Amino acid sequence: MGFLHLEQVSKFYGEFAAVCDFDLEIEKGEFISLLGPSGCGKTTTLQMIAGLVTPTSGKIALDGRDITQEKPAKRGLGVVFQSYALFPHMTVAQNVAFGLEMRKIARSERDKQVAEILSLVRLTPLADRYPREMSGGQRQRVAIARALVIKPPVLLLDEPLSNLDAKLREEMQFELRRIQRVVGITTIMVTHDQAEALSISDRVVVMEGGKITQVDQPYSLYEHPKNNFISSFVGKSNFLAARAVNETSGVSLIVDNTDLKIPSTKNYPDGELCLSVRPEKICLTAPAEGMLQGSISSRYFLGNQWLLSVTTPAGEISVSVANLGAPPPLEGEITGLSWKIEECRIMAAEQEVIVQS
Ligand SMILES: Nc1ncnc2c1ncn2[C@@H]1O[C@H](COP(=O)(O)OP(=O)(O)OP(=O)(O)O)[C@@H](O)[C@H]1O
Ligand SMILES: [Mg+2]
Known part of the structure; x- marks a missing residue:
């Protein structure tokens, strides 16, 4: 069984299936992208993993433990949403330290861990800046640092790069992959950008109308799409x-x-x-x-x-x-x-x- 296992997971809103029979095993340390057009159920899937949306049916297991009914805080997953919602009145270091404070980690240990993670995302010189004093890409890295500092078992990213300009977005894709490799954290990223999914993922999950249509390594997906929708959506x-x-x-x-x-x-x-x-x-x-x-x-x-x-x-x-x-x-x-x-x-x-x- 994979590290994170989604078994026949569905989410219905009334009669409408936002996600239908989502079946996937994710190995520890894998970088998975959920790729598909708007409304295909990517965010809903991610939120079910995070515990923010309860599945109508199916089971989610993390490291062999059934977490389907667990509260988000108990799951302790790192989540970065598109808006990345940094606290505007806190500096970079304070934003990153927040999750450790909530966990009652002692000050000296907290400082050490914040310093480590800021170095990892290359933000050490900006530790005392406020979010408004930083670029989009820098804020993005703060959001990732804040999610990583609590050492979550899984990192969930919902369109994390979508409001960056094209060049910065490309740089951040590789930066994200570098950080993920260093930490070795199992990561699931939602995107509707096929180039982004292909360039940084170990495997890509293509979704259409709430269902998985293909799961493959980027190269296989591109060269061997299973249907016409995928060959026109991926490339x-x-x-x-x-x-x-x-x-x-x-x-x-x-x-x-x-x-x-x-x-x-x-x-x-x-x-x-x-x-x-x-x-x-x-x-x-x-x-x-x-x-x-x-x-x-x-x-x-x-x-x-x-x-x-x-x-x-x-x-x-x-x-x-x-x-x-x-x-x-x-x-x-x-x-x-x-x-x-x-x-x-x-x-x-x-x-x-x-x-x-
Ligand atoms: N609370 C809700 N009530 C009813 N329908 C919902 C609700 N949340 C989502 N949906 C519907 O479920 C479907 C999947 O939504 P979801 O947000 O997962 O799509 P997405 O793939 O993330 O799309 P996007 O790329 O636009 O963010 C959509 O048709 C959406 O309208
Ligand atoms: Mg979405």
């Missing part, structure tokens, strides 16, 4: 309509409205199929050499890459091209598109299957 994907035809030489896939025929050795379900291929897996070629041909309808410069939109008979296709310094093709130019067959995924077009890991 970007192009979806091409296709169908399988049986020929004497074997099965081939034919992409709708094109001559593109892809030989295959696999069996496919009858009916409409969907071929999904990521923008960065597609290469530009000379027009005659591509699997498909199209004209470039728009191009956006993203710094390290160009994002091109190409109009083809199979539909509009996004292609991302690394910026190696050379100018990209112009809008209106005809180009060929090519990709390796093993780098595209083929699913039934109407696939809405929710597969539980």
Whole structure:
């Protein structure tokens, strides 16, 4: 059994299932992200772990102990919410010391622990500042220090970086991961930012409509999404309509409205199929050499890459091209598109299957 075990946990508000049959085992020291669109039940799940929301059914166990009915204070988990709610009238050191005071830790021991944790989050020089005198990222680190100082068994973070600007947010992601590694604390972070979830988690839990749709390591999730929702939510994907035809030489896939025929050795379900291929897996070629041909309808410069939109008979296709310094093709130019067959995924077009890991 994992260190933290959620077993068939559900939360109903009347008839509405905010979270439904959430089943997950988390190992000690793991960094888990809960990823999903707004309203999919991420915060509700986190609050059930924290003890702030009572599950309608199911069981939550921490280190083998059933905590489903325990009060939040007894669980003693570290929680950081989006607003991070620091006490404005207290300095950084006082904010961090607060949880230790509540636990009646002696002054000298308290000072020692606060100093240790401030050093860990690199805030020692700012110990006597007030929250209003600090940047968003610094306040964020105070909130994390305050949650960590009580040495909780689990750290729960609800969109902790969402009100930081893009650059600071990226820095803080790695900072968060560094701190988590040093302390070795089991961490569950809620986010709706897929890049954030992929970059710092050991495993990502994708949720949709209150249910888990996939649990995987970031790389596997990106390369082997279990359905179309996940492949478009985690990274970007192009979806091409296709169908399988049986020929004497074997099965081939034919992409709708094109001559593109892809030989295959696999069996496919009858009916409409969907071929999904990521923008960065597609290469530009000379027009005659591509699997498909199209004209470039728009191009956006993203710094390290160009994002091109190409109009083809199979539909509009996004292609991302690394910026190696050379100018990209112009809008209106005809180009060929090519990709390796093993780098595209083929699913039934109407696939809405929710597969539980
Ligand atoms: N107290 C409540 N009463 C009724 N419905 C609720 C309550 N709390 C949450 N919900 C509903 O449960 C669903 C899940 O809410 P939750 O806050 O967990 O979503 P979330 O994934 O955290 O979304 P976001 O990314 O917007 O924060 C939502 O549809 C929400 O409206
Ligand atoms: Mg939320």
